[in-house]
Amino acid sequence: MRIHTCTRVPCVLLLVLAAVLPAWPAAAADLADCGFEPTDALDGDFEHAETPPWQEIDTLNNTWTAWSVYVTTGAAHSGSYLAVMEDAGDYIQLDGYGDTHGIGTVTFYYRAASASDSLNVLLLAGVDTVWQKSSNWSTTYQMATVVVNQPGDLVLRWNMSAPASGGFLLDDIVVTTYDSTSPNATVTATTPSPTSNSTVSFLVEFDEYVRNFDALDDLDIGRTGTLAYTGAVIDGGPQSYTVDVIGITGDGDLTLGVELASDVQDVAENALASSTTDTVTVDTTPPTAAVTAATPSPTNSDTVSFLVNFSENVSAFDAEDDLDIGRTGTLAYTGVTILGGPRDFTVSFTGVYGDGDLSLALHTGLATDVVDSVGHPLSSSGQATVSIDNTAPTASIELLDTNPTQLNSVDFLVTFSEPVSPSFSLIDLQLSGTLGSAAFATMIVADPEYTVTTWFSDPDEDGSIGIAIAAGAVTDSVGNPYAGDASDQYAIYNFHGFLVQPADTRLYVADAHSFMAQADCLSPTLHYQWKWDDGAKAVHDVGDDAPAFAINDAALAERGDYWCAVSYNDETYYSNTGTLEVEPHLEIVLEPEGADKNAGDTHTFTVATSGGYQPLVYAWEKNGMAIPDATSGIYTIDPLEVDDTGAYTVEISDDYTDTVESAPALLNVTVQVPAAGLAALIALAAACAIGGATVIRRPR
DSSP: OOOOOSSOOTTOOOOOOOOOSSOOHHHHHHHHHTTEEEOSOOOSOEEEEEOOOOEEEETTTTEEEEEEEEEEESSOEEEEEEEEEOOOTTSOOOTTHHHHHOOEEEEEEEEESSTTOEEEEEEEETTEEEEEEOSOOOSSOEEEEEEEOSOSOEEEEEEEEEOTTOEEEEEEEEEEEOOOOOOEEEEEEOSOSSBOOSOEEEEEEESSOOBOOOSGGGEEEEEOTTOBOSEEEEEEOSSEEEEEEESOBSSEEEEEEEOTTSSOBOTTOOBOOEEOOEEEEEOOSOOEEEEEESSOSSBOOSOEEEEEEESSOEEOOOSGGGEEEEEOTTOBOSEEEEEEOSSEEEEEEESOBSSEEEEEEEOOGGGOOOEETTOOBOOEEOOEEEEEOOSOOOEEEEEOSOSSBOOSEEEEEEEESSOOTTSOOGGGEEEESTTGGGEEEEEEEETTEEEEEEEESSTTOOEEEEEEEOTTSOBOTTOOBOOOEEOOOEEEOOOOOEEEOOOOEEEETTOOEEEEOEESOOOTTOEEEEEEEOSSSOEEEESOSSSEEEESSOOGGGOEEEEEEEEETTEEEEOOOEEEEEEOOOEEEEOOOOEEEETTOOEEEEOEEESSOSSOEEEEEETTEEOTTOOSSEEEEESOOGGGOEEEEEEEEOSSSOEEEOOOEEEEEESOOOOOHHHHHHHHHHHHTSTTEEEEEOOO
16 A cells, blocks of 8 residues: 655654555555555455555645555455554654644545455554444445544554455545644754865754745854855755755854744644754864964073964974974074964973074965864964073273363263163162262163263362272173173363463563463363464464473564463363563663863763663763762763763663663863863753753852
């Protein structure tokens, strides 16, 4: 007997009609196709055992019909037979009918194939008999209605004794079930997760037959990240389906469920009650790696570590060949370890020594076997660098100011070979020299350069100052200690003025003289520049770089003002001005003349000079005795007496140091008065009239 449905009906109880007598092979095959499992041995042949396909006649009430079951025998048979349709697959399902679907009814018409048949036919639901006909069989159709409310399989069992072509018929069979339970869906991904496929497949299994599961709107598709798709294909049914999500691009999670608000329903038009979901991670992007230094840079550690963080889980990151390692300087190492995973790793270099930069990146593409879970090779890698410093810092200490100096504060520049902040501060400085104990320091920091200024408590005190840094007091950023050092000493010489300064000086031509400008300063770096103002609005630099300026052969042209400019570092100090006067030596150019005269005559002595410093002083003498009031260049005696006879001289002194004396002029006065005549008297009167002349007049 064949039982077919025009629509698949999951979880719906249908009438199971089994007409099984010992049958021929063809009939047995028909029964097997319908899912019947005869439990009694078939020891004869069926003449005829079939039913038309099941048809749904009332969707609302879930009513189905199989128009007839016609079982006849080809030969006379007698015995007890049993046939059961159990879990008939795509056609009908019988287990748990009463439990699952509530109450159902079966109506049909029945009759015997011939009046001579002896039949005992039972319809059982589970272990309970729900219909039995054991006598009064008629060849005329009679109607039966059966209520089925017990769980289990429907079983048709009969005893018969029938001649050839005997048997029974069931006709106009109608099965109605009352289904109030909604279907449920279970979704399972059949594409492994993660995947890089452009199509991802899911298995959707309902717990009963459903219909209308055939459109994209029936699917509840969720996605994350950049994931996108172009469509979905639904295949299979009525209970088990395959859903392929196609045209997938991007990365993210693809989640599939059945949309509860869809038109999917069972044959009783119960809407979908629930659906599980399943998720597949789609990965179309190759992994990348970020590399960061775990060991601070710089370092003097013999182990240097890096963190390698992949964008996703990877495999085969386990060997030095996966690493792109860079080194500079003298840096070297003895080993590499890679720990962690599958996404975050630590790469450690051990036995690190020397100085230089250690950089780490990862090989990419075909140069590495590092792949993600879907086989994408590493596409890019970051890089990180750690500086290795096993060398202690050195420093130079430079004197920034001129040395020696007269400054009130002096600067030192301490330049380290590498940054040392914050280990270096003023407390690490020692001030040395004779001025160190009374000085203090300030510092300007521009690591690794430090400008140290020392200030003196007494700015006028001379002495020395320097700085020193103790060994081990200063370290670089990784703790390498500085060996210490000391600066040169500043010599502090203050300029206290002049001990000796130029003075006004008078010289005679060809004399020698040295102007002196002795600075009150012990610095050996003083520079002297002598200046000369020649009186004609011109100032000349003269002399050597020395405290003395010598004039060895004075000339009239060297008259003027002299001073000295003393330079000390960037300062210039000026001495007083000394005025130099130069004159020729005093010289008599006209000697006094003697004469023979008569008493009563007049005689004038005249002297003339050149050179010397004005004013001149004249002192006349007679026979070595000073003549009172004779203090000019002309000395006149009027009138002469015999006692005026004698040797006359004049001593002339200038306003400086020269003194000259004239040769003696002899005057002889006699009593005879010569007939000099009027002309001689007139000449004498004229001589006495000369200005500045000394005239001695005697009373008459």
